[in-house]
Amino acid sequence: MRHPCLSCGACCAYFRIAFHWSETDPSLGGTVPAELTEKLDPHRVVMRGTQSKTPRCVALVGEIGVAAHCGIHPIKPSVCREVEPSWEFGRHSPQCDKGRIAHGLRPLTPDDWTDPPGLDQPSLPAGA
Template sequence: MTACTTCGACCASFRVDFSAFETEGGGGSVPAGLADNITEHTCRMRGTDHSPPRCAALYGKTGEQAICGIYEWRPSPCREFEEGSPACEHARRKHGLAALNL
């Protein structure tokens, strides 16, 4: 497993908005119970608009042993998030984690 599937820092750092068409009800695969409707066309992963944010699909302890409970069905912003990217490193620093140095 890579740090990207065990860290969870991004899941506990950012708001995650995505198309309503990505939910089960919209024809996609994101479980409807984990998405809040923001507008007619936009949903947000539950928990990511809290302070501090923490995605409702994240299980475990951030930075130690965290896992996405819907990894195969996660929305596009999560699929597009790049391990080692500046946003990734920002999230890791926010949680006191060392840089990945990829």
């Protein structure tokens, strides 16, 4: 099964991605590249591109709904790590559903986390 987020990316082009500035400061354990952020207020920064009327995070790579991924996945902000895809862990995710619906994608269902019948089953050799 291909992870549904890899053919989505919708939440990265819907929400304002705001978090504490210390996440961009390596001396404080921050990992997010500061040049990919901009100041929001004295305490917070945002991922560039996500304050726009048509938001799209600068770190998002690919085409939404087709093939997309986070270009800084291992070092992305804490708020991004907290977003759950709907039903990956057996529960609905309002953020995931909102992002997908806004981009014309249907919300995920539990079936999106199961392989089609037969995909994992060994097949008999041809002619057997």
